[in-house]
Amino acid sequence: MKKVVTIMVRKAMDYDDLLASQKMMVTKFHTHPEEFSISSVVELSHKEFEDFKNDLLAERPFLENRDGIIIVKEIGKSDFSGIIVQTSGFNYARYSGLPMRKVDYKKCPRCGEYYVEYPAISRKDNKTEICPRCGTEEAILACGYDFKFISFLDNLHNYANQFNVSITISAPDKEDVVIDPDK
Numbered sequence: 001m002k003k004v005v006t007i008m009v010r011k012a013m014d015y016d017d018l019l020a021s022q023k024m025m026v027t028k029f030h031t032h033p034e035e036f037s038i039s040s041v042v043e044l045s046h047k048e049f050e051d052f053k054n055d056l057l058a059e060r061p062f063l064e065n066r067d068g069i070i071i072v073k074e075i076g077k078s079d080f081s082g083i084i085v086q087t088s089g090f091n092y093a094r095y096s097g098l099p100m101r102k103v104d105y106k107k108c109p110r111c112g113e114y115y116v117e118y119p120a121i122s123r124k125d126n127k128t129e130i131c132p133r134c135g136t137e138e139a140i141l142a143c144g145y146d147f148k149f150i151s152f153l154d155n156l157h158n159y160a161n162q163f164n165v166s167i168t169i170s171a172p173d174k175e176d177v178v179i180d181p182d183k
């Protein structure tokens with residue numbers, strides 16, 4: 001049986017919402033991607049698949065009485081371009097997920113959490129790839145701030161994400177710290 005790796009999202013509205021939710025689950029809630037076994041595949045025409053992607057919560061005849069984990073995709077396209085669906089007895093995509101490759105998410109060796117953004121390089125050896133948050137943390141420690149200050153910055157990081165703004169902190173005798181929202 002075919003296996004896929006993803007994070008299932010409950011009631012994502014459309015493809016963009018699903019992509020954003022999945023990314024947020026990795027970066028903010030540290031959800032680990034899981035492996036699922038595919039029980040059936042639904043192939044749609046290009047137009048039907050586009051329509052499905054744009055409205056994941058619409059009721060679909062092709063989802064009626066489908067148990068287990070389904071891949072819905074366009075005819076002839078790879079599984080990775082499809083959407084993983086679990087109906088849980090309904091006839092719409094109650095749970096959905098985008099297939100993830102191992103390269104789509106990485107585990108940070110410094111904090112042990114998963115992340116999907118472009119990695120930062122550790123200052124310790126100038127080669128180990130770490131998550132952007134750990135990258136910021138190492139930079140801040142290098143600037144002479146302490147761990148208490150880092151937890152304060154952690155909160156600011158959440159605000160930077162929430163409002164999609166960059167925040168610059170200036171202190172006398174220390175380097176400026178810039179906090180950018182996750183891209």
Ligand SMILES: [Zn+2]
Nearest residue numbers: 108111131134
């Ligand atoms: Zn990390």
